[in-house]
Amino acid sequence: MNWGAADTKTTLKKELAIIPAVGWVVAGLVLVVLLTVVTPLLVRTVPPKSGEPVWLLWIVLPFASLICTIWLLMVFYVNADAARRQMNRLLWTLLVIFIPNAIGFIVYFLLRQPIARPCPKCTTLLKAEFVFCPSCGQELVPKCPSCRHAVEAGWLACAFCGAKLG
Ligand SMILES: [Zn+2]
Numbered sequence: 001m002n003w004g005a006a007d008t009k010t011t012l013k014k015e016l017a018i019i020p021a022v023g024w025v026v027a028g029l030v031l032v033v034l035l036t037v038v039t040p041l042l043v044r045t046v047p048p049k050s051g052e053p054v055w056l057l058w059i060v061l062p063f064a065s066l067i068c069t070i071w072l073l074m075v076f077y078v079n080a081d082a083a084r085r086q087m088n089r090l091l092w093t094l095l096v097i098f099i100p101n102a103i104g105f106i107v108y109f110l111l112r113q114p115i116a117r118p119c120p121k122c123t124t125l126l127k128a129e130f131v132f133c134p135s136c137g138q139e140l141v142p143k144c145p146s147c148r149h150a151v152e153a154g155w156l157a158c159a160f161c162g163a164k165l166g
């Protein structure tokens with residue numbers, strides 16, 4: 001069984017779930033308009049006796065429409081994703097819209113921060129590198145009570161001094 005593939009599928013599903021309903025509605029409407037209005041209009045602009053391969057447009061234009069729709073969904077995705085990563089939501093949305101050839105998206109995926117997690121004590125959203133909560137001072141990295149080394153969740157004993165954790 002290929003667990004890796006199953007994992008990727010669930011992750012993709014989870015990622016798509018952050019696109020808001022309005023994003024799906026807008027993208028769906030745009031796709032319908034592109035396919036039923038724009039594509040036939042563009043096909044009709046080719047003069048009938050020009051000898052152009054009109055049938056080719058019926059393949060290329062729907063494909064281009066689909067790309068436009070996916071692009072739109074990606075804009076909504078970045079808008080929602082930036083928010084849960086404590087990144088500048090408006091700035092990144094504008095960057096991915098206006099930087100051509102999807103370069104904005106590439107830069108976004110290269111530079112995006114890890115998903116912010118809430119403080120266990122006061123639920124303030126925290127950046128990954130924080131060691132203490134900036135709102136309530138809660139220590140965020142668990143430490144061994146006897147040697148003060150950082151320990152990982154799930155350890156039964158400290159890996160540095162052997163003290164029992166619990
Ligand atoms: Zn806190």
Ligand SMILES: [Zn+2]
Nearest residue numbers: 144147158161
């Ligand atoms: Zn220790």
